Amino acid sequence: MIKEKGRIKERYNRAVKRLRRNVESINECDFIDNKDIKREYTPFLDFGIDNQEYQEAQKLKKRLMIKYHGKLLEDEVKGREVKTEKGECFRIQYQYEININVIDKQSAREKILSDLKIIYGIGDVTERILKEEGYKTIEDLTIHPRFAKEASRFLKIIEKTDIRSIVQWIEYWFPVSHPLVLYSSAFFSRDEYVILDIETMGLFNRPIILIGVAQISDGSIIINQYFVRSIKDEPATLIRFLSHINNNNVFITYNGRTFDIPYIRERLAFYRIKGILDKPHYDILHFARRAWKGMVPDCRLTTIEKYLFEVIRKDDVPGALVPEFYETYMKTGNIGTIIPIIEHNRQDLITLANMFSRLHEEWG
Numbered sequence: 001m002i003k004e005k006g007r008i009k010e011r012y013n014r015a016v017k018r019l020r021r022n023v024e025s026i027n028e029c030d031f032i033d034n035k036d037i038k039r040e041y042t043p044f045l046d047f048g049i050d051n052q053e054y055q056e057a058q059k060l061k062k063r064l065m066i067k068y069h070g071k072l073l074e075d076e077v078k079g080r081e082v083k084t085e086k087g088e089c090f091r092i093q094y095q096y097e098i099n100i101n102v103i104d105k106q107s108a109r110e111k112i113l114s115d116l117k118i119i120y121g122i123g124d125v126t127e128r129i130l131k132e133e134g135y136k137t138i139e140d141l142t143i144h145p146r147f148a149k150e151a152s153r154f155l156k157i158i159e160k161t162d163i164r165s166i167v168q169w170i171e172y173w174f175p176v177s178h179p180l181v182l183y184s185s186a187f188f189s190r191d192e193y194v195i196l197d198i199e200t201m202g203l204f205n206r207p208i209i210l211i212g213v214a215q216i217s218d219g220s221i222i223i224n225q226y227f228v229r230s231i232k233d234e235p236a237t238l239i240r241f242l243s244h245i246n247n248n249n250v251f252i253t254y255n256g257r258t259f260d261i262p263y264i265r266e267r268l269a270f271y272r273i274k275g276i277l278d279k280p281h282y283d284i285l286h287f288a289r290r291a292w293k294g295m296v297p298d299c300r301l302t303t304i305e306k307y308l309f310e311v312i313r314k315d316d317v318p319g320a321l322v323p324e325f326y327e328t329y330m331k332t333g334n335i336g337t338i339i340p341i342i343e344h345n346r347q348d349l350i351t352l353a354n355m356f357s358r359l360h361e362e363w364g
Helices: 002-024 034-047 051-067 105-113 124-132 148-160 163-173 179-187 231-242 260-270 284-292 301-309 319-332 339-363
Strands: 079-084 087-097 193-200 208-217 220-227 250-253 281-283
Touching (some): 087 339, 179 281, 208 260, 220 231, 220 339, 250 260, 284 301, 319 339
Antiparallel strands (some): 087 220
C-alpha cells in the first residue's frame, strides 16, 4: 500500500514538472497573477456572468482543487493519450444511448417544394395568388409561363439530391433560422452529422483547449473530446478533430457559425494545418431563438436545457470563466479546475443533440 502511494506521488510530481516546463516555454499565452484574475475577467460579466455567479465559481474552484489534489487526469476520466504527426493530445471517449428524431426525407422534400417563395420573384402575396390558381408546389410551377425555368432548375437539384446546393439555395432566400433550412438536414444521413463544441482561452487569437465532437451511430451518440493538457498539444488536438471530418459531413453547433468554426479555422491557419471546414452548417442558436425565445428567459444553452429538458447542471463552470479555470490548472497542475470544463463541454454536446431532435419534432 505504501509503495503504491509512493508510485502515485511520483507520477503526480512528474506530471506537475512536465506542466511547469510547458508553461515556462509558452510565449503565445501570458498567464496572469492570481491577484489579477478578477480584474482580468471582469469584462466577461457582460456575457451573462454576474458577481454572484463569479463568486460561486471561485468557491467551486477551491472545492475542486481540494477534492482532486494529487490526482491524475487519466485516473479520473475515460481517456488516454493519442499521437499524431503534430504531437500528442488527450482523448476522452463516452457513448450514450440517445434517440435522435429527424424528419424523414420524403416529408422534408414535400415541405420544401410546397413553399413557392423559394423561387425568385415570389413573395407572400404572389404565392397566395399562385396557390389559388392551382400552383400548389414547385413541381406545379414547372409549367407556369413566368416561373417555369427557375422552378425546373430547383426541382432538378432536389431530384439529384444535391444536398449542398439545396442548402445553399434555401439559405439564399430564407434566414438561417427558417424551418426550411432545418428540413434540409433530413437529406443527410445521421452518421454524417458532426456535433461540435469548443472551449478556448478567450476570444480570437487565443489557443483552443478542448474540442468536443459527437457523432451518431445506431441509436447512440459517441463523444470524443480532445483536451489540450498544455498549449503545445493544440496542433495535435486540431489534427484529431480533422480526423472526424470527411466530404459528406455537416456541422451542428450552437453559435458555431460566428464562433466555433471561424475560431478553428483561425487556429488551423496559425499552425499552417490544412483543413476544409466549408460544410453545410446548422447553427441551433438561430433555430432556438425562433422556436423558444418567448418561452425561456434567455437563449443560453444551459437555460434552454433547463426549461426544455429539465437538466440542471451541478458544479458547472460558466463558459466565460473557462479560461481562468484552465490557467489555474496550468499554474498548479491540479486537475480539479479542468474536470468541470470537460463535463461542461460534454453536456453541451448532449444538449445540442437533444435540441436538434426536439426542433425536428416540433417543426416537422
